[in-house]
Amino acid sequence: MTTKTSPVSMEIGRASGGGMQGALAAEWTKLWTIRSTYWGLAGALMLIIGLCLIMAQVTVSNNTDERVQERPGVVSVSDIATGSLDMVQFVVLALAILMITGEYATGSIHATLQWIPPRGRMLSAKAAIAAAVIFPSGVLLGLAGTVVAYPVLGKWGRLDLGDVVHDALMTGLYLAVLSVLILGVGAMLRSTAATLTTAFLFIMVLPVMLANSRSELLLNIADGLPSTAGRYLLNGDGPYPAAVALAILAAWTAAAMWGGITVLRHRDA
Template sequence: MSATATVPTNPSVPSGRAAARVASSDVRVTFPRLVRSEWIKLWSVRSTWWVVPITVIAQAGIAWLIAYFGIDQMEQAGVEVGRFTAGELVGGIQFAQLAICVLAVLTITGEYSTGMIRSTLTAAPTRTPALLAKGLVLLVVAFVTGVVGTVLSWAVTYPVLGETYRVDLADSVNQRIFIGAPLYLTAIALLAFAIGALLRHSAGALATVLGLLLVVEGILSMIPWTFFEKISPYLPMSAGSQLVQTGSPDAVLSAWEGYGVLVAWGVVALAAALVLAKRRDA
């Protein structure tokens, strides 16, 4: 003899597909909520807490070294030392961008390596809002990090340079460089994030980003062929770095034109990543 257990049902509590419809109607996945979720995820991993301070310290530390030893060496050599420029004080940005690239790549590839991206894309099945929210959070963090690093670079060199060598903040070129430093880091973060979204593999994406910025550009600039000489100024770092340099009359691109080229690299790469995200499995 067997007994069949019956589970009492509550008519006020829907089940199955009805429950799913109720749950989905109660909690709407809006873009602001996606941004908030990505913000929490970004700050819940150790890499963020390591990379952001390293970026700031590297940028400010190198600025201090340039100011301190630059004055000392020139005075010992008997060279007349004039006022320092903002371009010299943001010299540490070349190292800071490497740390930002690591953060940008890991922001997207880390979820693919752990499989968490499936949960993210399940919540936002159209995929584009989720990736844009992730990218937006990263760009905000990169910009704020660049602002803090630039301000700290000026602050730590202020007592070292003194009244004689101090950067002239009224100079328009110095203003442009100080404003451009965090913008440059933000654009580099965009490019690195887009490449990470395209490749979805941490090692491969980092190798591609760093190879493009450090190896490919350096090699092409040294090849004495007209074709390479013409395209070299339009490569990402060569173009974007014009924004944080004092400028040269021989430069092919102006400061803001070069920055526009760098941003275009990032936007095109991100657009390609968004298209592929809809066509590939998570």
């Protein structure tokens, strides 16, 4: 799953008049001329379908099995889809990571920086294209998970159109913002393996470790992490409102992008 800078994309960037418009056109073309994009989106779709089917079946089983003491009862169908994001998000994040680290792996980053010398413009163009693709993809993933979970849940599922639309939009927003964040991390680390490992530790492992501690300070730190804020944004049941959760995500993303641009400006490709 590597990426190469297509000469066609560079010609498109030139034909678009250069500047940010040309950079956006080039990044858009590069993203859709590599197979990893299609495999990644298809993989995310298959994974969320499989996870939602399993989670819906487990919910039904827990409600009907007499041996289970704590039964979930009737649940919102769209909550099944948002609950599957803990695993699905890493497939989506891999797409954003490869937009920058794949070019370092193949050496095509040299051509990219020759055509788009301003480092900030180059990374900002990648971030804009990543968000533009992943936001609607996240919305569709949320809707797909809800659709497959609904018939399995049966009477144990509550389908509310407002909840479905809200959760799908929040899923797309969360994945889009997190993808831009991880793109900035990828620009700093320049390695697919290192960035994926960092994402897993920072998004999955660290919040769980801090949340299970007995220290109030560590619990407060956990609440300020991007994945925790994202969970509160999706579920709406955190210690702070959704607007604050989004602000926390935005702050982390801005910091990651600043770090990525700073590293690009001070280290030669």
